[in-house]
Amino acid sequence: MKKIQTKKLKSVNSNTLLATVDIGKNVLSGYARCPDRSEVKPFDFSNNLKGFSRFWNILIRTQRAYGLEQIILGFESTGAYAEPLMHFLKNKPVHLVQVNPMHTKRVKELCGNSPNKTDQKDPKVIADIIELGHGLTVIIPQGAAAELRRLTQARERAVKRRTALFNQLHDLVFISFPEFLQVMKDIKSKSAQYLLRHHPGPEDVMALGLESLAQVLKRISCGKLKLAKAQALFEAARSSVGIREGRLGLGLEIQAMLEAIEVCERFVKQLEAEMARHLEEIPYSRLLLSMKGIGPITVAGLIGEVADFTHFETQKELLKYAGLDLFEISSGKHRGQRRISKRGRPLLRKLLFFAALNTVRKGGIMHEPYQGHLQKGMPRIKALIAIARKLLGIMLALVRTQREYSHQQTQLAQAA
Template identity: 50%
Template sequence: MSNNTPKVKKLNRKALIVAIDIGKSAHYGYFRAPDGTDIKPFVFYNTQKSFDQFWHKARRFAKTHGLKQIVFGFESTGPYAEPLFNYLRGKPAQLVQINPMHTKRIKDLTGNSPHKTDKKDPRVIADVIGLGHALTLVVPEGPSAQLRRLTQARERSIKKRTAALNQLQHLIFIIFPEFVDIMKNMSTKTAFYLIKNYPSPEKLLALGPRALAAAMKNISRGRIGHKRAKALIKAARHCVGVKHGQKAFLLEIEHLVSEIEAQNRFVDKLEKQMRHGLQQVPY
């Protein structure tokens, strides 16, 4: 939730609060009028028909009670709310979001269980909105929406790459623990090059100290050379890593290297589109 998102102050006395507890396959809705008149929480689903029924139900309730404004409120949530956001953004209504910590505090104060109970949550969300603890929900459109999606995709890709790098380091440690100590960071170009091409002590020894030093010097652009290569060769000769089952380890290492390279290419592609997208966003 952005700190720059405008906070919703006291609601219009003619506003209907529609609180929604978001779920994966189903949502729970709840209506409350300013005078406290409400209806029991009810379920609706991620379909056009169900969304339409939900919207018309809210409109009828507002009309019956002479309410001119409808405020839809949600907890800050993940992707499960996206289809509903997309549907409601085109409706003559206000969308607001609340911090889940506020609902937890309200539950604590009222003696309601802070554990997940879908049918109770919409009422608590309505309480938080009524107290003015809500932020206007800003749903980006056009180039801004595209940039947001690209940014989210980049974050997911980097998370996958980081997980693969951590797994790769664990495997290298098993078969060649000294390599991890000498090279430190597996994500550097030089370390990654060696893991890709010479992932075992035997392959480093077969390459030899001179060829290894030349390769490291070339990849690191002169920053790493004979001293580090000599340390790696010495470590490879006296390696305490696991020998049995090494082929299986090497097969998985090869897979992880390919996965990391794929994520690197994808991040580069995303960042290129992000740079282009930034030029399209009005400031």
Template identity: 50%
Template sequence: MKKAMLAKEGTLIVTVDIGMTNNHGYCSAADGRSSKTFKFENTRDGFDALWTMVLASKAAFKCDEVIVGYESTGPYVEPLIHYLKKKPVKIVQVNPMHTKKMKEINDNSPLKTDSKDPRVIADIIRVGHALSVVVPEGDVAYLRRLNNARERHVKERAALLNQLRQFVFLTFPEFTRVLKTIFSKTALYILKKYTTPDRIGRASQEELDEEMRRLSRNKFRTRDAAALINFAKNTVGIQEGLQGLVMDIQHVLIQLELLAGFIAAIESEMEITLRRIPYSRNLMSIKGFGIVTVAGLIGEICDFTKFTTQSQITKLAGLNLYEVSSGKRRGQLRISKRGRSLLRKVLYYAAMVRDGSEFMENYADQREQVIKEAA
């Protein structure tokens, strides 16, 4: 994503304020001549009405080319982008923060209306503060969807694990005295099979010992099974309404199993799709780069050939540096975070685990500790 050139004479600037149901459009020439703001729906007829208005304005203002701009405000613009991609136009977007500031510059008012916003967007494009749009296609578009789906499921899993930890604390606070984390395979198996502290307390020590050894690959000992049974018999976990909490725990465990299957299926699709992208092999050859990392990079960056400098990709990820300094005070350097957050996350984790990274030793120590606790 790079800054678009200043709109020159003979260019029709078409701007759209995006909504979920209806959009508001506006057409203006580089010299200031313009149409009235008009409304159109997010339907085929609505998009066709927009295009009819564009052609009419292009002829009326005697323009040679068309720039269509919008404020980047979420997924509602995507159908329109794919519709316009087939038309002879250049598509650009503007930063919502620029729109907010330009409104107050224009009339010293923070007023926001559907008729005002497209005119403000046109002013931003006219002075050259718009960004070009890279629309993913084919396998790259599929990877972006897979990345977004995986990210959603991972967040859902984290939320469910936090719920599970709370429920287990209420029913059996001593559980983590033996199994340090309830997120391990061993802990999840016991919670699913025995459901309550009472059932764990009445379990056969030999059977529980064998199960814990098998699931943890002999990281647990006989004394651990005995300790868990003893804690269960004398737990201070609540008894009132216990069955309701048990139902919650079982429901969360079912959801976690489903999510594990979804995430595995997504990663399998990522691997299959990457095989169809020739240059993915080059990225996979980098130490520390796995399927999820490479799929994330390609899906978020899209077409690497659209970028001519490293700084353009840095800005796309929101990793460009800035500081706020005034007079003798020098501000601290920070990253802008005005970019694709998932790309930042992918690059961050890739830097954390790469061989030779200054974070590698610390990461390896923490990973080893987590594996021990998860056993």
């Protein structure tokens, strides 16, 4: 992977062709500016190989015509639509940078003192922002890190689909057999799903009989659910207030939900197996795994989101990349509260937050620092965010020093 860092771009020099792109789904708008302020007026090109080649050829011709040494190409952080162009350009002699869409929105009115927004105006605004030095270098993961990013994002989407399915299943069961949810507290458990698959309605439970129901529960739960649970469920079915009409449609939909949940769970397991396999290809993954309470799935997700820890020189850069950098709004005598910016990768912050939850438990590596924050009066959420920031700093320090974690080495974060 290229050695590139996520830091602010230095001022564009007199040998630089500054090119920008306003990203769209089907049509993109390109623009180029030379050091003498002459420019290639905004032009459209298609989001395909033919369009990319036309755009690149225009840049090369302009660079040669003005005798410029380098090309800096900037665009807004706009998600999936920019990725084909990024991967087309990653092996070209061009320096890719991105700008925050919020910056584009705020600088836009400076151009003509108007809030007017057009595809012809946006590329020029992006160029203005980059000239001011507010562009960030793009990190494009490659190899195992690229696979981990895609696998992590696929797992996140699959987990969200599974959660949505469970919520829909909960609603359907409440309509047909509301007492089921009161007796079987966790609808995600294997015992609850088995009963809903084979005996979804109160009349099905009644037809099974108390003795058979007790045997089924004991077998499915491996002896954890006793006779008392079977009796409670049987009595709930006998006095259920679930609707009597339209049960066929409800039953069919419940079965479909359960099948979809099973498909999601198989897919998540498949993704996790692939994540563990690709994680072994990352040399420094063992260093991160040496931190008690942070498992392979979390480490794989973190590496996928960061792309490569070795690309960052300081903890400050990495915190900003994650959106965990602090800011406050103060004026005069007013002092605002310090908060995290959230202008980074949201999934990276989520993974770090859950890692913090695991490590602050009693006996965890971050239990003492967490308790220290609480004793100072810090709210739980803010204390967990502070631990997440600390964990990220320790991870960077472990990678930089090539040392495994030990409880006495928490000061490594200060060296990052």
